[in-house]
Amino acid sequence: MPPISLQTLDKLKSCSTATLTTQLFKRNFRQQFLVGVTPLNPNAGSFAGEAFTLRFIPSREDKDWDLSDLRKRGEDNVQWEAVEAIGAGQVLMIDSRNDARAASAGNMLMTRMMRKRVAAAITDGAFRDGTEIAKMPFPAYCTANTASTRPAYHRAADMQLPIGCAGVAVYPGDIIVGDSDGVVVVPRAIAGELANDSHEQELREKFLFTKIDAGAPLWGTYPPNEATMQEYAEWRARQAAE
Numbered sequence: 001m002p003p004i005s006l007q008t009l010d011k012l013k014s015c016s017t018a019t020l021t022t023q024l025f026k027r028n029f030r031q032q033f034l035v036g037v038t039p040l041n042p043n044a045g046s047f048a049g050e051a052f053t054l055r056f057i058p059s060r061e062d063k064d065w066d067l068s069d070l071r072k073r074g075e076d077n078v079q080w081e082a083v084e085a086i087g088a089g090q091v092l093m094i095d096s097r098n099d100a101r102a103a104s105a106g107n108m109l110m111t112r113m114m115r116k117r118v119a120a121a122i123t124d125g126a127f128r129d130g131t132e133i134a135k136m137p138f139p140a141y142c143t144a145n146t147a148s149t150r151p152a153y154h155r156a157a158d159m160q161l162p163i164g165c166a167g168v169a170v171y172p173g174d175i176i177v178g179d180s181d182g183v184v185v186v187p188r189a190i191a192g193e194l195a196n197d198s199h200e201q202e203l204r205e206k207f208l209f210t211k212i213d214a215g216a217p218l219w220g221t222y223p224p225n226e227a228t229m230q231e232y233a234e235w236r237a238r239q240a241a242e
Contacts, residue, residue: 001173004050004191009089011195012177013048017184019198019205020177027190034166034183037122037141040130042180044139049119051174051185052090053163054082056097056104056125056154064151078156083109085159088117091176095163096125100144102153103128107136114138122176122183124166125154141183207235 012020017033024032083105086092092113096104105121107129113121120139127133130145143166150156160172168185170176175186186194204224211221211228221228 001188004175004188008192008195009048009175011199012175012186012191013046015177015195015198015202017177017179017181019201020184020186020194023194023198023201024184024186027194029187032168032185034122034124034141034168034185036143037124037166037183038143039178039180039182040127040134040140040142040145041136041138044137046177046179047091047119047139048175048177049089049091050188051093051170051172051176052082052086052159053093053095053161053170053172054079054159055095055157055161055163056099057157058097058099059151059153059155064155078159079105079109079150082156082159083112086113086116086118089119091119091178092121093163093165093170093176094121094123094125095165095170096123096154098124098143098166099153100126100142100146102126102148102150103146104142104150104154107132110136110138110140120176120178120183122165122178124164139178141178203236204232207232 021033094104104123104125105127110121110133114136122141124143126144126146127140127142128147133140162169162171170185173188175188175191177184177186208222208224224232
Protein backbone atom coordinates (compact mmCIF):
# COMPACT_ATOMS: atom_id res chain seq x y z
CA MET A 1 0.00 0.00 0.00
CA PRO A 2 1.29 3.51 -0.78
CA PRO A 3 2.46 5.37 2.31
CA ILE A 4 0.20 8.06 3.75
CA SER A 5 1.90 11.15 5.13
CA LEU A 6 0.88 12.87 8.33
CA GLN A 7 0.34 16.00 6.23
CA THR A 8 -2.25 14.18 4.13
CA LEU A 9 -4.02 12.88 7.23
CA ASP A 10 -4.02 16.34 8.80
CA LYS A 11 -5.50 17.88 5.64
CA LEU A 12 -8.22 15.24 5.45
CA LYS A 13 -8.98 15.68 9.15
CA SER A 14 -9.37 19.43 8.67
CA CYS A 15 -11.93 19.00 5.87
CA SER A 16 -15.62 18.32 6.39
CA THR A 17 -17.11 15.01 5.31
CA ALA A 18 -19.38 17.05 3.00
CA THR A 19 -16.35 18.44 1.17
CA LEU A 20 -14.74 15.01 0.95
CA THR A 21 -17.85 13.40 -0.50
CA THR A 22 -18.06 16.18 -3.11
CA GLN A 23 -14.50 15.53 -4.19
CA LEU A 24 -15.14 11.78 -4.22
CA PHE A 25 -18.24 12.32 -6.38
CA LYS A 26 -16.11 14.25 -8.88
CA ARG A 27 -14.00 11.09 -9.13
CA ASN A 28 -17.09 8.91 -9.73
CA PHE A 29 -17.36 7.57 -6.18
CA ARG A 30 -21.09 7.96 -5.62
CA GLN A 31 -21.51 6.91 -2.00
CA GLN A 32 -18.61 6.68 0.44
CA PHE A 33 -20.50 8.16 3.41
CA LEU A 34 -21.75 5.79 6.12
CA VAL A 35 -25.43 6.72 6.15
CA GLY A 36 -27.08 6.34 9.56
CA VAL A 37 -23.80 6.07 11.48
CA THR A 38 -23.47 8.93 13.98
CA PRO A 39 -21.10 9.89 16.81
CA LEU A 40 -22.01 9.12 20.40
CA ASN A 41 -19.98 12.18 21.40
CA PRO A 42 -20.20 14.84 18.67
CA ASN A 43 -17.62 16.89 20.59
CA ALA A 44 -14.95 14.17 20.52
CA GLY A 45 -13.35 15.88 17.52
CA SER A 46 -12.55 15.01 13.92
CA PHE A 47 -10.18 12.20 12.98
CA ALA A 48 -8.43 10.60 10.02
CA GLY A 49 -6.68 7.24 10.06
CA GLU A 50 -6.14 3.87 8.38
CA ALA A 51 -8.94 1.31 8.46
CA PHE A 52 -8.48 -1.82 10.59
CA THR A 53 -11.39 -4.10 9.77
CA LEU A 54 -13.37 -6.56 11.89
CA ARG A 55 -16.23 -8.70 10.56
CA PHE A 56 -19.12 -10.16 12.52
CA ILE A 57 -21.34 -13.06 11.50
CA PRO A 58 -24.51 -14.22 13.30
CA SER A 59 -23.82 -16.09 16.52
CA ARG A 60 -24.96 -19.70 16.84
CA GLU A 61 -25.72 -21.73 19.93
CA ASP A 62 -23.31 -24.59 19.24
CA LYS A 63 -20.43 -22.18 18.62
CA ASP A 64 -21.10 -19.46 21.15
CA TRP A 65 -22.78 -21.18 24.06
CA ASP A 66 -19.69 -20.96 26.29
CA LEU A 67 -19.52 -17.17 25.91
CA SER A 68 -22.29 -16.97 28.50
CA ASP A 69 -19.53 -17.84 30.99
CA LEU A 70 -17.79 -14.51 31.51
CA ARG A 71 -14.57 -16.30 32.51
CA LYS A 72 -14.31 -17.71 28.99
CA ARG A 73 -15.10 -14.60 26.98
CA GLY A 74 -11.42 -14.06 26.17
CA GLU A 75 -11.09 -17.51 24.58
CA ASP A 76 -11.48 -17.83 20.81
CA ASN A 77 -12.41 -14.15 20.73
CA VAL A 78 -11.42 -12.44 17.48
CA GLN A 79 -12.95 -9.21 18.74
CA TRP A 80 -10.48 -8.97 21.60
CA GLU A 81 -7.65 -10.03 19.30
CA ALA A 82 -8.53 -7.11 17.02
CA VAL A 83 -8.59 -4.63 19.91
CA GLU A 84 -5.15 -5.80 20.98
CA ALA A 85 -3.77 -5.87 17.41
CA ILE A 86 -4.98 -2.48 16.20
CA GLY A 87 -2.33 0.22 16.24
CA ALA A 88 -2.14 3.86 17.22
CA GLY A 89 -3.75 6.12 14.64
CA GLN A 90 -5.81 3.35 13.08
CA VAL A 91 -9.62 3.19 12.95
CA LEU A 92 -11.55 0.08 13.96
CA MET A 93 -14.22 -0.54 11.31
CA ILE A 94 -16.77 -3.17 12.36
CA ASP A 95 -19.09 -4.93 9.94
CA SER A 96 -22.08 -5.76 12.12
CA ARG A 97 -24.37 -6.47 9.15
CA ASN A 98 -26.46 -3.39 10.03
CA ASP A 99 -27.77 -5.39 13.01
CA ALA A 100 -28.25 -3.29 16.14
CA ARG A 101 -29.90 -6.01 18.26
CA ALA A 102 -26.66 -6.60 20.20
CA ALA A 103 -23.67 -4.40 20.95
CA SER A 104 -20.58 -4.39 18.77
CA ALA A 105 -18.49 -3.18 21.75
CA GLY A 106 -18.76 -1.32 25.05
CA ASN A 107 -16.88 1.18 27.15
CA MET A 108 -14.20 -1.28 28.32
CA LEU A 109 -13.02 -1.94 24.77
CA MET A 110 -13.34 1.75 23.91
CA THR A 111 -11.19 2.69 26.87
CA ARG A 112 -8.56 0.11 25.91
CA MET A 113 -8.41 1.52 22.36
CA MET A 114 -8.39 5.12 23.56
CA ARG A 115 -5.39 4.40 25.79
CA LYS A 116 -3.66 2.77 22.81
CA ARG A 117 -4.24 6.03 20.87
CA VAL A 118 -6.53 4.38 18.33
CA ALA A 119 -8.12 7.12 16.21
CA ALA A 120 -11.77 5.96 16.33
CA ALA A 121 -14.18 3.01 16.39
CA ILE A 122 -17.10 2.65 13.95
CA THR A 123 -19.86 0.07 13.55
CA ASP A 124 -22.98 -0.17 11.43
CA GLY A 125 -24.57 -1.83 14.44
CA ALA A 126 -24.88 -0.68 18.05
CA PHE A 127 -22.59 0.05 20.99
CA ARG A 128 -23.50 -0.50 24.62
CA ASP A 129 -22.61 1.74 27.57
CA GLY A 130 -23.59 4.68 25.39
CA THR A 131 -23.86 7.11 28.31
CA GLU A 132 -20.28 6.39 29.38
CA ILE A 133 -18.87 6.42 25.84
CA ALA A 134 -20.63 9.72 25.11
CA LYS A 135 -18.53 11.29 27.88
CA MET A 136 -15.22 9.95 26.53
CA PRO A 137 -12.89 12.09 24.37
CA PHE A 138 -12.87 9.25 21.85
CA PRO A 139 -14.66 9.19 18.46
CA ALA A 140 -17.13 6.29 18.55
CA TYR A 141 -19.79 6.01 15.82
CA CYS A 142 -22.76 3.64 15.62
CA THR A 143 -26.37 3.40 14.47
CA ALA A 144 -27.89 2.80 17.92
CA ASN A 145 -27.26 2.12 21.58
CA THR A 146 -28.26 -1.21 23.13
CA ALA A 147 -27.64 -2.96 26.42
CA SER A 148 -27.63 -6.45 24.86
CA THR A 149 -24.26 -8.18 24.91
CA ARG A 150 -22.53 -9.03 21.64
CA PRO A 151 -22.74 -12.89 21.75
CA ALA A 152 -26.53 -12.70 21.74
CA TYR A 153 -26.44 -12.03 17.99
CA HIS A 154 -22.83 -11.50 16.84
CA ARG A 155 -19.72 -13.62 16.50
CA ALA A 156 -16.44 -11.97 15.48
CA ALA A 157 -15.30 -14.04 12.50
CA ASP A 158 -12.16 -12.41 11.10
CA MET A 159 -10.14 -9.21 10.87
CA GLN A 160 -8.14 -7.28 8.31
CA LEU A 161 -10.20 -8.46 5.34
CA PRO A 162 -12.50 -6.38 3.10
CA ILE A 163 -15.85 -5.68 4.74
CA GLY A 164 -19.05 -3.74 4.19
CA CYS A 165 -19.98 -1.09 6.74
CA ALA A 166 -23.31 0.73 6.37
CA GLY A 167 -23.38 -0.37 2.74
CA VAL A 168 -19.91 0.97 1.92
CA ALA A 169 -16.99 -1.27 0.95
CA VAL A 170 -14.03 -0.89 3.31
CA TYR A 171 -10.60 -2.35 2.60
CA PRO A 172 -7.87 -2.60 5.23
CA GLY A 173 -5.67 0.46 4.85
CA ASP A 174 -8.40 2.69 3.40
CA ILE A 175 -8.40 6.13 4.99
CA ILE A 176 -11.37 6.79 7.27
CA VAL A 177 -12.31 10.38 8.06
CA GLY A 178 -14.95 11.46 10.56
CA ASP A 179 -16.44 14.64 11.95
CA SER A 180 -19.54 15.57 13.93
CA ASP A 181 -21.69 14.82 10.86
CA GLY A 182 -20.47 11.27 10.25
CA VAL A 183 -17.85 9.10 8.57
CA VAL A 184 -16.53 8.83 5.01
CA VAL A 185 -14.29 6.13 3.47
CA VAL A 186 -11.46 7.42 1.25
CA PRO A 187 -9.75 4.89 -1.05
CA ARG A 188 -6.12 4.90 -0.05
CA ALA A 189 -4.74 5.31 -3.59
CA ILE A 190 -6.35 8.73 -4.02
CA ALA A 191 -6.00 10.03 -0.45
CA GLY A 192 -3.19 12.46 -1.27
CA GLU A 193 -4.83 14.19 -4.22
CA LEU A 194 -8.19 14.16 -2.47
CA ALA A 195 -6.69 15.87 0.58
CA ASN A 196 -5.15 18.63 -1.55
CA ASP A 197 -8.28 19.27 -3.61
CA SER A 198 -10.55 19.13 -0.57
CA HIS A 199 -8.34 21.60 1.29
CA GLU A 200 -8.52 23.98 -1.67
CA GLN A 201 -12.30 23.56 -1.87
CA GLU A 202 -12.65 24.42 1.80
CA LEU A 203 -10.69 27.66 1.29
CA ARG A 204 -12.72 28.57 -1.80
CA GLU A 205 -16.04 27.90 -0.10
CA LYS A 206 -15.02 29.98 2.89
CA PHE A 207 -14.76 32.92 0.48
CA LEU A 208 -17.93 32.03 -1.41
CA PHE A 209 -19.88 31.83 1.84
CA THR A 210 -18.99 35.44 2.64
CA LYS A 211 -20.52 36.48 -0.69
CA ILE A 212 -23.69 34.41 -0.27
CA ASP A 213 -24.03 35.63 3.31
CA ALA A 214 -23.75 39.21 2.03
CA GLY A 215 -26.64 38.69 -0.38
CA ALA A 216 -25.00 37.49 -3.61
CA PRO A 217 -27.17 35.21 -5.82
CA LEU A 218 -26.31 31.53 -6.27
CA TRP A 219 -25.92 31.91 -10.05
CA GLY A 220 -22.36 32.95 -10.77
CA THR A 221 -21.34 32.58 -7.13
CA TYR A 222 -21.95 28.97 -6.26
CA PRO A 223 -20.51 27.48 -8.37
CA PRO A 224 -18.30 30.50 -9.13
CA ASN A 225 -18.05 31.99 -12.61
CA GLU A 226 -14.88 33.51 -14.03
CA ALA A 227 -15.43 36.89 -12.39
CA THR A 228 -16.02 35.32 -8.97
CA MET A 229 -12.92 33.17 -9.35
CA GLN A 230 -10.91 36.31 -10.08
CA GLU A 231 -12.28 37.84 -6.87
CA TYR A 232 -11.30 34.66 -5.07
CA ALA A 233 -7.75 34.80 -6.41
CA GLU A 234 -7.41 38.37 -5.17
CA TRP A 235 -8.86 37.36 -1.79
CA ARG A 236 -6.36 34.51 -1.52
CA ALA A 237 -3.52 36.89 -2.33
CA ARG A 238 -4.63 39.26 0.42
CA GLN A 239 -4.92 36.39 2.88
CA ALA A 240 -1.40 35.22 2.06
CA ALA A 241 0.00 38.74 2.50
CA GLU A 242 -1.51 39.18 5.95
